[in-house]
Amino acid sequence: MSDKRYLLIFPAIILLIFNSFFPIFVVINYSFTKPFSSDPEFVGVENYIDVLHSQEWWDAFKRNAIFTGIILAIEIPIGLLFALLIRGKGKLIGIVSTVVILPSLIPFVSVGILWRLLTRTGGPVPLLFNFFGMHYTLMTPQSAFWTLVVMDAWHWISLVFLLLSASLVTIPDVYYTAAKIDGSTKWQTFRYITLPGIKYSLIMVLLLRIIDSFKLYDENFILTGGGPGRSTELLSFFLIKKGIREWVGGFSAAASIIYLFTVILLCYLIISILTKGKGMLER
Amino acid sequence: MSRKETKKLAGKVIKVIFYLAVLFIFLFPIYFMAITAVKTRSEIETETTFFPHKLNLKNFVEMTKGPWKRAIINSLVVCITSVALCVPVSFLAAYAFSRSPFMGDIHLYFWLITNRMAPAACFILPFWAIYTNIGLFDTKLGLLFTYTLFNLPLAIWIWMSFMEAVPKEIDDAAFLDGFNVWRFFGRVFIPVMKPGIITVAVFIWMFSWTEMMFAVNLTAVAAKTLPAQLTVTVMRLGYGVDWGMAAAGGTISIIPGIILVIFTKQYLTRGFVPLRRL
């Protein structure tokens, strides 16, 4: 009987097939046709060529890659730092860690609204800038982009913190004791005990943040609407704009497929580099 | 000796300052939204105040009526059914992965991850096309199915980390004692998995409660969730946005998160390492 336990996977498989294979086929089908037109004929790889020649697409792609790089560089170190500093017993620590986790349970839209309120003309953020003799507005491409970055960090440091905190408590105390007895420096303790101990959670959080930053749409939509100009138009925003608002389904579908395989490749690369590398990270 | 003590004290003070700064950074925006919700419209539009001049509960009263009330109920229904569907399904799948040797194949596992990777944006069109054809457009059932796609992979990863902490010998012993799988789950396995259940449920809730892209694009009126309703409010161009109303909706949308995090934090941070199998 116990060797039939693999059957238990089927409910999940069925749901996932209904939800993922089906739509994927539709998207692939779209990507080779001109859908939503009077005669959706087969057009071969024309859509793909269009995408690869589209300056808009490359701009959005590049913008998104830069955005992802920046938020990873901000959120992962800060989230890790928070996880290292906000741990242990005590009332204050309990309250602080609860509050730091909270943003990940707030809807994207609400985060967007919250930051719109903060950054409105005459709102707290412009007031703060004025206080230091500077000027702030959402209306320049630069500041819009960086506001998006700060908002994303505010929202998602919580997830990094949560996953890494949960992982840190799995490292047995004896490792830290042994390191102390051996006169290990703080950096060495981090390098040889903490880091290997949280390795898998770190990979996980890295993957999730990459994946989700490429999927970022809601906050983007609410806070800047892709503007000013197209300065904050990230990939998902671009795809939806093309597909639904500008109604060019074939183009959008082809772009989606390219995008999907890029992200999959990226994640696969990250996983294989981090797990099959020199083995120094493993315990 | 006394220098050591001063150093210790200084360290403590710095830590407390750090904690307070963190509290401020994360709580102030929420506070500002909450007070905006109880300001009058003219106060919001004319100046920035950190304490409302006059308490105005009109916006919150509005939340208990019409489209807002329906949106809140829809959101709750979608979230609760998501949890109720995904927790058991992902539990079974993760169990199969973690206990059945040839199911633990890395490629199948990777396929699961790619489901989470799938850009929601690239699914909008086909979902929209399929759902309008089979009558799932603008239904809560439709949203539930869609969310499953993104909830299951993450839920399975998290389950795995909890399950692999439990030795397989426990299963074998139970089966030798004549338990079947279901009795084993009920009597032995699920009781030791309590932190896992809570953690998985919270992550599912997290996604389902906060999602907006599908909620906006796959619903029209009847199945609009709170995030979708909020989006409509904020995006009403021309009239000028009613920020007080948006802030009230936003504040309401934070409440379940607050409750959840307070009651489940002890389980969430008890210790789990997703992806250990890679």
Place this chain on the structure above:
Amino acid sequence: MSSIELKNVSCSYDGGKTYALKNIDMSMDKEGRYSLLGPSGCGKTTLLKIIAGILEYEGEVFFNGENMRDVPIEERDIAMVFQSPVVYPMTVYDNLIFPIRRKNSSMKEKEKKVQEIADLLGLGSILKAQAHKLGPAEMQTVALGRSLIKDAKILLLDEPLTSIEAEKRLILRTKIKRIQEEEQKIFIYVTHDQTEALTLSDKIAVMDDGRIVQFDTKERIYDRPAHLFVGYFMGSPGMNILEGKVKAGRMHFRDFELPIPPEYKEYLAKHGEFKLGMRPENFIFSKTEKKDFFLFNCIDIQEKGEGVRVLYLKSKDGYNELKAVGTFADIKAGEKVWVHFPIEELRVYDKKSEQIVA
């Protein structure tokens, strides 16, 4: 000369509601092999952690007469091996050199030291291997090597063999023994296994429920347990315990009686009830009735291996049970035997406190 002294040390994990250690006084006044022996949960690890400086405690701890309260762990001259093997994710060589890498001595000397330790522990062939990918026994050997490298004067070993596969336990035990012969240190070996304690130490502190019940040489611990718990815990089977009463200047056990040994005369003149302890190895048997031999029935016999057997005996009317250890080639289960209690092997304990009568 090194020494460790604990004065009235107590320790609580829950802010004083319950104590894991209760008023420990203990003095290890020179280099040598010591062990802490006791059942799981009795506070052995806690005591070791206090010596290492990991835990807060009440009372005082002195190393070489110096109060260690404010001396941080890294400045104490200690090394430690833990129950679960702790190695860093790097090569065995890097693990071994880790504790001395910043010491002021030439690289040559450090390498020589590593080589010495590797030779001593038989790690020479795996120096380049990744330590964290080895089996538990090898990992523990590396951890042991790392604890030796910096020549700490105190070496703490917390059940180092418990998480090792049974087949390799003996090998590692032999290695530890060899180290003990070569190095002049205070070795404190924590274990719940009496065989380990007997082979790897000269003085044993037997612990129970947060207290040290007896701290003495292993010979005296075995021969003259200060407390019935020690007598029962040490030895397999443990000490025989009989309840007795004093009547007309003799010790009565309902269906037989013994003379009072001279050293207990004074005590038993004042106390009517007592407990008698006797090691199972010390009985003398006869197949026929003799003077000062008492009739017992042999109920059961178990083989212990190598010809040694355990006899389960019941006294004439069944009031007393005994276990005896020996070869006893001619005794069979179900037979009658006559048993003699050599007077110099009898130990008398207070009935209530179960302490030996001094």
